[in-house]
Amino acid sequence: MQIERTKDEVIFRLPADIGIEDLQALIDFYEYTQITKKSKATQQDVDDLVKEVKKGRWDRTRSKLNL
Numbered sequence: 546m547q548i549e550r551t552k553d554e555v556i557f558r559l560p561a562d563i564g565i566e567d568l569q570a571l572i573d574f575y576e577y578t579q580i581t582k583k584s585k586a587t588q589q590d591v592d593d594l595v596k597e598v599k600k601g602r603w604d605r606t607r608s609k610l611n612l
Contacts, residue, residue, distance in 0.1 A: 547558040559568075 546560075549556040549558070
């Protein structure tokens with residue numbers, strides 16, 4: 546892999562045999578870092594959100610199973 550920086554862009558040169566899944570993983574990671582670096586969320590905020598989402602998911606599953 547080679548990385549080249551010009552005045553207007555950064556160019557990544559990757560082997561032609563790199564898998565599409567690997568390329569997508571690189572793009573996904575880059576997008577994730579761009580989004581999260583702007584976030585002001587704390588770890589507690591994230592933990593609370595995860596807890597809320599899991600609870601909502603369990604409530605929906607329980608109602609489908611008639612428990």
